[in-house]
Structure formats: structure tokens, C-alpha cells
Amino acid sequence: MHEISTLTQIPELHKIEAIIKWSNKAHLSTRVLCHVPCDDDLLPVYALTLGNRAQDVPCITFVAGIHGLERIGTQVVITFLEGLLERLEWDQVLVDLLQRVRIHVLPLINPVGMFNNTRSNGNGVDLMRNAPIDSHEKTIWLGGGHRISPLLPWYRGKAGEAMQPEAQALCDFVRQEIFTAPFSLVLDCHSGFGYRNQIWFPYARSQREPIKHLKEIYYLRNLFMHTYPNQDYVFEPQSQHYLVHGDLWDYLYLQSLKDGNIFLPLTLEMGSWRWVRKNPLQLRQLLGLYHPIKPHRLKRVLRSHLILMEFLLHATLSYKKWLRKSQAPEFEKLARTLWYT
Template sequence: MLRGMKRLNRYENRILKIAKLGGKLVRLKQYGFSTKTEEGFRFPIYVLEIGKPKALKKNLAGVIAGVHGLETIGIRVLLDFLDYIFARKTSVLYQEIKNGEVGIVCIPILNPGGVALKRRSNPKGVDLMRNSGVEAVKAPFFFGGHKYSNIFPYYRGKVLQTESRVLDRFFHEYFLKAENEMIPVVDIHSGFGVVDHVWWPYASTHEPCVDETLFQKIAFHFTNSLNHFLYRFGPQSETYTTHGDLWDRLYDRFQKITHETRTVQKSRFLPLTLEIGTWSDINIDPLKLFRKRGIFNPARESKQKSIVSHRKFLTDMMRLAKMNSSDLS
């Protein structure tokens, strides 16, 4: 566990540094704990609130990483993005945050126990992205999530895990109360494939979600007006279906609650998964196939380049929070 702990400490130090750099514009909250390890350890889960209180309510966006403990590239992309905003304080997004036009909430590491133990699942062996209880119409055997045992990967768990409940609370406290028309939330993962995918709901079914048209409009805008043509947009089920996706559950909950209360009816909750393809550099570093974290993370030489390349994408995603869907072209 020692090397994993060191890695986790390094990330936590970077989170502290960002909170310090951000001054009054950043608030660091200890928001909950992970499930316990066999030895009885629990790891803190942090939330960063970025921007003025008014913007956090009226122009809110979100970023999450570290749902899977081995996909550390996602955590580094998130931290690099925040470093980039606050280290030089010259970007357009920094100005917008300062002016109260954009507010961002982050969970840099939802599964700190998985990072410390160097595994995909949480300390109880549950794959958080199979844990929501949503049943897929038809999911691939095993990989799509199973209920056999936590000794195998992709285990769904019997109950909603502490980490999943932290995400629930985060959703209720921030996204459900936000008043902007488009509430973009990016959850950063890695692995599987040679291109970077951007997925919207659903993971559980090929049925289009109610915001399918809006998601397609965003994809068109990103590809054609903002030049993000290296990202491949689409509903997650186009790539593969799974049981228990946490975003499927929260997305449906948002529709249900806003339908019942009609208080924030015009707002759209737009969860997107950025799945960074890390197989493209296997030819540079063929040995990565044999390393545990290998297939989920880019080769060392191209790592920094890969991390930096997502700054503009995340910037443009966060800026959706201050736009109207009619501004998309």
C-alpha cells in the first residue's frame, strides 16, 4: 500500500496547493470518507468549490476524477487544469471565475482508497461505476458488471457504497440546486481504445436520453466551432453498455425531481464522461501491456503532453455553464 499512499499524498498536496493559489476564489472542503480497508483505514474525500457563491448557484459546472483507482491520468488531468487556471491567472476562464460568471465544483478523487490500494475498485472491492443499482437492458457478461464476488473486477456490490453516496450528496447540494440552463459535469476516466471519447447517458440502454438533441448540438459545437475534432462524442451505449453507472442514476433522478417540483425545470443536468484513450502509444512503450497500470495510463514520454492537451476541452466545457443552448452553433 505504501507506493499507493505516496501517490495519494502527492495528489492531496497538489489539491492543497491549488486551494492556496486560488485564495478567496477556492474553498477546500473535506466532504466525506471512503469505505474502510481491511486494516480499518478510511481516506478523506475532498471537494473544491471554485468561484463566487452566486456563480456556484447560477452558472455551475462540475469536474470529477479518480472514480477508478488505477486511472490516475484523470486525476492528473483535473489537477493540471486547476493549476493552469490559478498558477498564472491569465486565462479567459480565470477572468470569468473572478467576475462571477462561472462557478466550478470538483471532486478530484472520488475513490482515494482505490488510489492508495492501487486498484480499480474501492477498498471493499466494488467497482463504483457498476454500483448504482441501475439494471442495463443487456450488458456484456462479466465486464458489464456482476454480483458474483468482490474478488473479481467489475463487481457491482450489494449496497450503494459510501463513495457513491458522497457523489449523491454532491449532486443534491450543487447540481440539483443550480439555476443555469446547461449544467455541464465532466467525469474523467481512462483506458479502452486509441481515441478520446466523450460519452453522454445512457450506459444502461440504447434508448436516447431526453437531452439527446442538446448533447448532439454540444458535440457539433465542440467539433465544428471549437475544433475539438479529436474527441469522439456519443452516448455511452454506442461503445458498450454496463449495469450500475452512477451517472445514469443521477441523470434519471434529476429528471424525476425537476419534473415533480418544477422549480428548476429549464435547467439541464449534462453529465459527460471523458474517457481518455491510452492505447495509442503502445508502439512507443510495448512493455506497458505487462504493467498493472499500463493499459489505463499513457506512456511516460507522452504523458505530460496528453495531460496538457485537455485544458482547452475542459475550459470550453466549463464555459457552457454561462451559455444558453441557443448560443450553440
């Protein structure tokens, strides 16, 4: 068990462990990916899995808490998981659905960052700048990742050094458990950028080079927009906002191209400035920039992304039905016109 201070500083971790302890073991399996030292304690990084474990079924993964300050992502992912577990007790539709798809939830990649209220991990490294991959184009100063000092935000770690344990554990998990699936999606949940809810896809390293699966992404975006015309997400390559070195999803996506399976990592950036705009007092509190503080606003955020998550789950399961259609040559052209002209 963890120290009392750990449990009060990270109620999210407490919640994850309660879910593991009390949930039906027939539905949920758990793996500890690594332990990270924190004060006198060791904090675990968990992966929770639901659904069909066979390697050849499609798979969706919800990731959160890569940046310790962005607690809301972890809370959104936990809320989604709790809803699934609740429904598995009575909802035959979900029981049947999970025969044909696998869901991984990695709700808190950086528990020490969450304990310390920092973006970086315990070594001062920004895990989302820590992959051994460089942008070939000009990145923004500092924010694009740098090797100056762990005292500055967005630090990548030393050149040539091994990846941080949390980042390494995430990459190992993706290679072992996700790359084997014929089709997989990831939704990595963040907050702290802009007014609007945004869904980003690789690359973060290049503004000029589209990913190989551009038409598939474009088709998926259209499916979402046509199915839910009143949603307000913006769907774009991350490079339209800023370029970075060391992006974990760029790194893993490039690795996934070596075999024939399709791996599409998406990042959800929850539009947190809108809750700051409605309550400027949040600016006084660093955490407030990354997390809605008023209870009604928190509840709204916790429920508002469930439609997107449910949609991605269904799109994963049904990939054969739409992926074939996405191969028509006009979609590549339309996607390039939309995002790369």
C-alpha cells in the same frame, strides 16, 4: 496528516492537499465529502469549488479518480485546476468569467483504489457499477456489472445494500450543489478504453432509448466540432460501446429530470491504448494500461485535454446563448440519425 506510506503511494492526494493548503482562500473553497478507511489511515474525498457560489448560476464539475487505476484523469483535472488558480492571480478575463459560473473539481473519488492500484474501492466494489439502477437490455458479461464476488472486477455490491460511501458522497454532492443550477455540465475523466479520445453521454443502460436532452447534447457536440475542427474526440452515447448496470451518471441524470434544470453528465475516456501501442512494454505493468509512463507522453496528455475543458467551461457559462438554438426540431432528428439508427 496522513501516514508517510499514503503520501508516497498517492502523490495525487498529496498534491490536492498542497493546493488546498497554499491556494488563495478568496478563490478556492474546499469540502470533505467523506472519509474512507485505508490501512491505519482515513483518506478524504475532496470537493474544491471556484467561482460564483449563488445557486442560480450555471455550473460545471470536473470529476476524476472513480477508478483507482486511472491516475491520469486525476492528474488532468489537477493540472486544469492549477492553471485556473494561477490565472486568477493575473487574468482579468478569468476573474470576470468566474463571477458568472461555478466550477467544482472532485479530483479523486476513490483514493483507496488509487492507493491499492485497483479499479474498485477498498471493498472491491466498482463505483461506476454501484448505483441502484439496472439495464433493461443485455449487458456484457462481468464488465457490465455483476453481483458474483468482490474478487472479480466490475463488482456491483450486494443487491439491496446501501451505496458505497464514495458513490453516495458523490451523489449527495451532485444533488445538493449541482442540481440547483439552471444548467450544469459534468466531465468525468477516465482512461483505459480504446485508441481514441472519446466523450460519452448517457445512457449506459440502454441502446434503444435516447436521453431526453439528445438535441442539446448534439448541439453541444457540433459547437465543439465547429469551434475546434482539428480536435480528434469521438462524441457518442456510452451505449454504443457497452451497456452496464449501476452507472452513476445514468442514475443521477434520471433523478435530475424531476425538476426543470438541465444536468448533462459527460464521460471523457482518454484513448490510452495509443500510449500502449507506442510502448508495448507498458503492458507488463498493469498501471501502464491506464496511464502514460514516458514523461513526454504524460505531458502531452496533461495539456491535450485543456482545450476541451476550457470549451465546456465557456459552453456552461454561455448556455443561454446556444441552448435556445438547440431546440429547433431538426436537431432531434439529426441526432437520432447519427446515433440511433
